[in-house]
Amino acid sequence: MASVSMTVNGKAVSGEVEGRTLLVEFLREGLELTGTHVGCDTSQCGACVVHVNGESVKACSVLAVAVDGADIRTIEGMAAPDGTLSVLQQAFQDHHGLQCGFCTPGMVMSAADLLQKNADPSEQEVREWLEGNICRCTGYHNIVKAILAAAATLRGEKIAAE
Known part of the structure; x- marks a missing residue:
C-alpha cells in the first residue's frame, strides 16, 4: 500500500x-x-x-x-460553491449538449481545458479537441454548439439559448 x-x-x-x-x-x-x-x-x-x-x-x-x-x-x-452551474455546464444544458449524460462529465472537462487554452476556438478546433471523447447519443452537433456558446459567453458576448 x-x-x-x-x-x-x-x-x-x-x-x-x-x-x-x-x-x-x-x-x-x-x-x-x-x-x-x-x-x-x-x-x-x-x-x-x-x-x-x-x-x-x-x-x-x-x-x-x-x-x-x-x-x-x-x-x-466545476460548479460554483453555491451549486450554480459553470458557464460551460449551463451552455451544455441550454444548447442540449447532452442526452443520456454518460459522456457529459468528460466532455465538459475536456472543453474546459480547451477554453483555457483557446478562448475563441473555431468549430473545427472544437471537433478536433473532442476526438478523444466518445458520445453515442448526440452526434456531437449540440455539444459543439454548447462549447462555442460557452466560449462566446466567457468572452463577454451574448448568445441566446435554443
Whole structure:
C-alpha cells in the first residue's frame, strides 16, 4: 500500500492505495466522487477526463500514486460553491449538449481545458479537441454548439439559448 495526498476540487485529501490503483478508482471509490465516469477502461472514450495540474487527462490511464501532490479538478469541482452551474455546464444544458449524460462529465472537462487554452476556438478546433471523447447519443452537433456558446459567453458576448 502507498499513501497519496492531493488537492481535489480545492480540498486536501489523502488515502492509502495499492500501487496499481487508477486515479479514476481513487476518485470514485476512495473519495466517492462518482461524476467521473468509467466507460471503457482503455482510455478510448474520454468519460473519465479530469484535470491534473490544469491539464485534461484520462483518469483511467493514470495511477493514483503518479499524481501524489497534484491539484485535481473533477466535474464536481466545476460548479460554483453555491451549486450554480459553470458557464460551460449551463451552455451544455441550454444548447442540449447532452442526452443520456454518460459522456457529459468528460466532455465538459475536456472543453474546459480547451477554453483555457483557446478562448475563441473555431468549430473545427472544437471537433478536433473532442476526438478523444466518445458520445453515442448526440452526434456531437449540440455539444459543439454548447462549447462555442460557452466560449462566446466567457468572452463577454451574448448568445441566446435554443
